[in-house]
Structure formats: C-alpha cells, structure tokens
Amino acid sequence: MEMSEQPRSRRQTRAAILGHLLQSGGMFRPPLAKAVRLSEASLSRILFDLKAEGLIEEVRRPAPYVGGPTGLVSLDNSVALAAIELTAQRLSVGVGGLSGELHYTERLPLPKTPTVESVGRVFHDALQLLQDWTRRRRVRLSQIGIAIPGLGRSSVSDNPIIPCDVRLTRGVLGEMFAGVPVEFTNSVVAHATFHRCRTEDYPFTGTHLFVFVGQGVAGAWMEDPIEADALLPVELGHMVFGEGGPRCRCGHQGCVEAYTSLPALAELLGVPEPELLHLGAEWVNAIPISSRVRQELRRRLFRLGLAIGNTLNVKPCPAVAISGWPSLLAEEDRKALVEGIDACLLGGRKFAGVSLAFVPPSNGNDPNAALAFAAFCLACRGGMPAASVEAA
Structure with a gap:
C-alpha cells in the first residue's frame, strides 16, 4: 500500500521532510514537496513550524533554472x-x-x-x-x-x-x-545510516541489504521510509561454515566472521591488527600479498558471498551494498565474493534481479x-x- 494512500500523522509528515533533507543535504521547495507527496501550501505550513523550532533554515541560492525556486531548504546546523x-x-x-x-x-x-x-x-x-x-x-x-x-x-x-x-x-x-x-x-x-546519509552518490535509495565488514561482519535491512523500524540488524557473520574452523568471538568455530573480519584479515596477511588499522585504506597498496595468500583471501571472500547469498535466500532483496575492506580490493579479487553470492541465490543474481555495489569502508572514523x-x-x-x- 502506498504511503500516500494512508493518512500520515504530523510526526510522520515532519519525519519524511527531515529525512529527505538529511539524505539530500538540502532541497528546493518544489522537489521537496513532490518527494514527500505534499502540496507546496501544506509544505510551507510545516516548514514554517520547523523553521520556528530551529530545525531547518532556508538560504537563497541561484535558481536551478530560469524562474525557478531560490530558497534552498536544509537542516539547521545549530542543532x-x-x-x-x-x-x-x-x-x-x-x-x-x-x-x-x-x-x-x-x-x-x-x-x-x-x-x-x-x-x-x-x-x-x-x-x-x-x-x-x-x-x-x-x-x-x-x-x-x-x-x-x-x-x-x-x-x-x-x-x-x-x-x-x-x-x-x-x-x-x-x-x-x-x-x-x-x-x-x-x-x-x-554505519548503514552513515553511508545512506553521508556517502556522496550512495548507490541505493530503495530497500536493500547493507553489509559491513569490519571488526565483525554484520548486515542491516534498509527499508525505504524514514522510520525507526526501517533499519534492522542481521547477524549474517555468525553463519557457521563447518566444524574445526577458526574460533569466533561469539564462541562458535568456523563462523564467516572468523574468516573475514579485520582481525582475521590481519592474521592472514601476517601483520599485527593495530598496524592494519593504522594503515586504513592504504593497506591494499602497502602490504604485499603472495599468490598463496591471495588464493586464500579469495576463498574467504567466496564464503562471505555465500553468507550474503544465504541471507538473500531467506529474505529476498533487490540490492546489496557492501562496505569494509573488500570494497578496497581490485575487481579481480572481489569477483570471488560475487561468485559466492551467485552460488547460493536460486539461479544467481541475474535471475534474482539483485544489484550489487561496493561502498568505501567507514570504520576508524x-x-x-x-x-x-x-x-x-x-x-x-x-x-x-x-x-x-x-x-x-
């Protein structure tokens, strides 16, 4: 059922406006009214309240086209x-x-x-x-x-x-x-919220699965509306891939996290974890990777792909955004992760219609x-x- 068919409370309407401003960084009135499905008159009344409460500001900007709007509405930074x-x-x-x-x-x-x-x-x-x-x-x-x-x-x-x-x-x-x-x-x-609101050119606006590979491995279901329950964590990092694997901090052995988290990556690369963290995104250029290690890295990325694919089998979703150290790798290496997703989605990504995008790591900031x-x-x-x- 479309949101426009349901009566929205005052809070929901205000939340829709503030949410669009949060994700866009600022909008002119006409596109904002269209985005939140309000008439410009209704929008004006609510903006008047939000301005009086010190939540938004409107600054004069050159019109995007001749005769166009000049008031850019954005969130007030004094909050x-x-x-x-x-x-x-x-x-x-x-x-x-x-x-x-x-x-x-x-x-x-x-x-x-x-x-x-x-x-x-x-x-x-x-x-x-x-x-x-x-x-x-x-x-x-x-x-x-x-x-x-x-x-x-x-x-x-x-x-x-x-x-x-x-x-x-x-x-x-x-x-x-x-x-x-x-x-x-x-x-x-x-981290999912950070990327959606702060990453320039974030690839998805609709419903998708966000996967974060850092100290741990986890995901979040991202629904479209700005609602508190539109973000749900999913612990995909604790799928177990066989007994006798490395011990995970959750107490089990062989979890996908125990193979693909940052501590696991540091161990595989043979560098102390603090050094890896200190290098940040530069580790891909700074640490030489032997062909044996690269092979193992790809095997682990394939497992991570399987975990993501299994998650999508349980709850189908049109898109996946992956953030963390895999997004720093060359496409050749990342291919293993994509193959892992394809290996367990019924018929692969094309059949399931899943879009995949890598976004920069956000850990360490x-x-x-x-x-x-x-x-x-x-x-x-x-x-x-x-x-x-x-x-x-």
Missing part, C-alpha cells in the same frame, strides 16, 4: 547532537551538527581485556567529559545516539562482543542528561556513524520532543 561509539579498541564520544560535522571529539582506550565493570567505567568517564563540555559551552543536546557492536534484542545487559551493561548506561544517561532523548543501536545500523544515527533518530521523531511523539 547539537551527541554521538557515542564503542569499537573493539576504544570508546569515542563527540558533539556535532545535523549535517555531520563534529565540533568536539574524545577517544578513550578500552582495557586490554574488557569486563562489564571496566567498560562501564570508561563509559562513565566519557559521559563526564561530554557533560563538562556541553555545560561549559552551554550547549543543549537534542539527541544522543549510541552505537554498540553486537547489540541485539537479547544482549541488553549481556553483550557477546564487548562486555557492557546497556541498562546501567541508560540509567546513568538519564541522570546526567535528563530530558535528552537517547537511542542505542547495533554498530552496523549506525568514529564517532561519525553514531552521529549520523543520532541525526536519523531526530528525523524519525519529526524533531518533536520524545514525549509528544506518541501523541502525534
């Missing part, structure tokens, strides 16, 4: 969002604007063998820094977005990847930042993904106070 991102090595905290620039960042290292208590202390230190910074500058936060690897429905207090107590952290946030909406998400959802997620959360509630969203 302050907090981003907190947990990775295998550290906890990053920052404050930034709706269009993605960070005004403040702090990175706190995690202990070598983290425990719930020690990670909790790092969280507390990070929140203290955030509170001090916002108080000193009299910054009022509109949203806090928190990205945690492996966060799932069952891991609210028991995270299998990095031990942390989400319930406890939520309580501390409630005390230190009373009244500020807070949302937690799985890291893959944050934390807390940018959490910041994009915070902006997405604000857009989803139409910029309305959290308490009034239910009533809208």
